Amino acid sequence: MQTQAAPTSEDRAGALTALGRDREKRLAAYARMCSRGLSDDGEDLLQTAYRRWLTAKNPVVGPEETYNYLMGAIKGQRFNALRHAGVVKEAIGERLEPGPEKEDDPVDDLRARDSSAEDAVLVQQLYDSAADDPELQLLIIYFAQETPRAEIQQEQGWDDQKYEAVRKRRIRAAAKLLREGRV
Numbered sequence: 001m002q003t004q005a006a007p008t009s010e011d012r013a014g015a016l017t018a019l020g021r022d023r024e025k026r027l028a029a030y031a032r033m034c035s036r037g038l039s040d041d042g043e044d045l046l047q048t049a050y051r052r053w054l055t056a057k058n059p060v061v062g063p064e065e066t067y068n069y070l071m072g073a074i075k076g077q078r079f080n081a082l083r084h085a086g087v088v089k090e091a092i093g094e095r096l097e098p099g100p101e102k103e104d105d106p107v108d109d110l111r112a113r114d115s116s117a118e119d120a121v122l123v124q125q126l127y128d129s130a131a132d133d134p135e136l137q138l139l140i141i142y143f144a145q146e147t148p149r150a151e152i153q154q155e156q157g158w159d160d161q162k163y164e165a166v167r168k169r170r171i172r173a174a175a176k177l178l179r180e181g182r183v
Contacts, residue, residue, distance in 0.1 A: 034078040049073035
């Protein structure tokens with residue numbers, strides 16, 4: 001019995017071109033449909049499915065099998081993204097998104113209902129744990145003072161990307177304290 005050699009990248013690329021225009025349109029439409037409610041758009045899902053196909057180890061049989069593989073890859077990406085979103089929502093709660101007409105993030109606008117001594121201790125622990133990150137320490141101080149996002153960005157000269165990066169570091173630092181049981 002003769003063993004079949006693993007398909008080359010040229011074989012896989014040929015299988016993609018053999019899909020035909022009709023199947024490509026169906027894949028693009030399916031990817032757009034699956035991208036609803038995700039941070040990735042349909043084109044991202046489709047390109048990732050193509051990349052998976054080009055690096056897969058399974059044999060190249062025919063256009064129908066290639067099409068089925070790509071559909072499954074798109075479906076798997078959607079499942080993984082939704083599962084990840086569920087885990088994040090369970091761990092840190094539902095993320096509120098700012099409206100297009102608002103400058104400030106609604107999460108940043110939330111006020112502590114019952115400010116207590118425990119809050120001050122938590123802020124101090126978070127501040128101390130960020131001793132090697134002065135930007136994070138500044139953001140912790142701003143949050144403790146309930147400074148709006150727009151004001152923080154203006155005072156520090158941060159754009160949206162920089163602000164989000166520091167804010168995510170704050171979330172990770174708080175999660176680390178919780179995991180370690182120091183809070």
